[in-house]
Amino acid sequence: MSQKILSHVEASSLKPSVAPFAIGDTVDVHTRILEGEKERVQIFNGVVIARSGSGSREMFTVRRIVAGEGVERKFPLHSPKIAKIEVKRSGVSRRAKLYYLRDRVGKSVRLREKREEQAEAAAGAKKSSKKPAVAKA
Numbered sequence: 001m002s003q004k005i006l007s008h009v010e011a012s013s014l015k016p017s018v019a020p021f022a023i024g025d026t027v028d029v030h031t032r033i034l035e036g037e038k039e040r041v042q043i044f045n046g047v048v049i050a051r052s053g054s055g056s057r058e059m060f061t062v063r064r065i066v067a068g069e070g071v072e073r074k075f076p077l078h079s080p081k082i083a084k085i086e087v088k089r090s091g092v093s094r095r096a097k098l099y100y101l102r103d104r105v106g107k108s109v110r111l112r113e114k115r116e117e118q119a120e121a122a123a124g125a126k127k128s129s130k131k132p133a134v135a136k137a
Helices: 002-013 099-103 116-129
Strands: 026-035 038-052 059-066 069-076 082-089
Touching (some): 026 069
Antiparallel strands (some): 026 038, 026 082, 038 059
């Protein structure tokens, strides 16, 4: 009984639409910041190196390099302070956590890019390369 109530309360606090992104993607996180009476949007861009939690407690970690130093920031996924999340580039990753990027410097930090257009074109070429079956009379 109490689990149903908790899940109902949690469902009401979730954002209706969250941009789908994965580990290894390069994203821009638009965060609302209050400075006195004014509100502005600050953009933090970097590579998603981790996602954790579930439901309203889901968090994700974004890492970028600023002035030669690595900067990581954790964001609650369903926070009202997050205006939007834009996926700039999809990276290929075979790991759930990319903490090994912390030890890397320079170009070795880059991940391979996922190219959907090439994958679709290759799949189409494989289908068309098959010879049609000829019926013998």
